[in-house]
Amino acid sequence: MKNKMKRILAIIVCISFILTFLPINSVSFAKPRYDVWKDKIKIYDADKKIKRAEAEYEGYKYIATFDKDTNEIKLKVKPLNTKKFDKSLDNLSLNEEKNFSVKVEYFDGENLKAKLIDEKTNEEYNIGDSDTVTAQFAIAIPIALGLAEALIASLLLIGKVIELFGEKYVEASEVIENVKNNKYEYYKAAIKNGILYIGPAIDYPTAFSRVYNFNLDVFCKNRDLARKLAQNVANSFPFGGFIRGPEKEGQSSIYFYHYHVYEILSPSSNSSYKLPCHIFFP
The missing domain is CATH 3.30.1120 (Arylsulfatase, C-terminal domain)
Known part of the structure; x- marks a missing residue:
């Protein structure tokens, strides 16, 4: 028992010695x-x-x-x-x-x-x-x-810029007039820290896939385009789906109207799944 205690004390002394002389910059801090x-x-x-x-x-x-x-x-x-x-x-x-x-x-x-x-x-x-x-x-x-x-x-x-996976996104309020007036109809979008950002312009197939396959946000040039995209995604699910909106979510800084898409999970029940993404419009 005494020998065992001696070994434990020896280990503690060795660890203390190492820590005493360990360079402080080798220690990881937050x-x-x-x-x-x-x-x-x-x-x-x-x-x-x-x-x-x-x-x-x-x-x-x-x-x-x-x-x-x-x-x-x-x-x-x-x-x-x-x-x-x-x-x-x-x-x-x-x-x-x-x-x-x-x-x-x-x-x-x-x-x-x-x-x-x-x-x-x-x-x-x-x-x-x-x-x-x-x-x-x-x-x-x-x-x-x-x-x-x-x-x-x-x-x-x-x-008012963020960079997501090598692509530039700008706070929506900064570019909304450009979105309304230029020729592009669909854009990547992202919500970060309660702020809506608009990214690069995309075509309709990319916008559809972004919502349907990846549950990612999209910004559309107008309400009709947003509703059509949302409805087309909902109709493409195996058992169908439906949309809700346009709506705003409280008083957050995500102050643009948008649609949500729901997937019907079973034809024999009323259960559905709300996609977490948003389809925004000005």
Whole structure:
């Protein structure tokens, strides 16, 4: 019994020793929210089409720009003052200005996944929601990943833009007049954080499949198109279906009328299934 206790104590001492000398940056902590950085970030209009966000942190100035016409995002990181380093170390890059193109892969208003592409070397660095955030930043420049992510997210939020699976969606209120007046009849749509976003234009077969096969939202140019799409989907179920609407759901920011589609599950009962998607119209 005594020998067993000694072994347990020895294990505890070893673990304590390891934890005492474990580098603190090897421990995983929860990813900070963007509001951790909000007091450091200033956002303003550089001109009529360029939004600019900047911050200073640990001797560097971070400048992110968002072109509202092209959806292009750039990030610049430059030292505020030339620093003196031990000449025996290869730290020349720490005094260099770095310019990155930003490729946003996903942004739903809260979670961001993007790549920073060094415009000089074409090297790519992952930021945001990724399991492969690289340690190469320690070599390229000691960039604060959380701050870079917050700057980009802030610009997207100001621009009322989200990026879902490589496609641009814009808050519905920002583009509704274009939807009413242009030639396209159907659009991808998505609800994120209680806000309706309108995505790329699509044709009728894609709109039908989006509702019927994938239960995803669609925005139509007018009420007649929305009703026809909803009814056609309902009629295509094996035992038929029906539609409800047009309706609004309370006082939420999803303030556009829409139809819901129901599938009849059995010809011998009154049971039905409400598809979770919406067919919106202006």
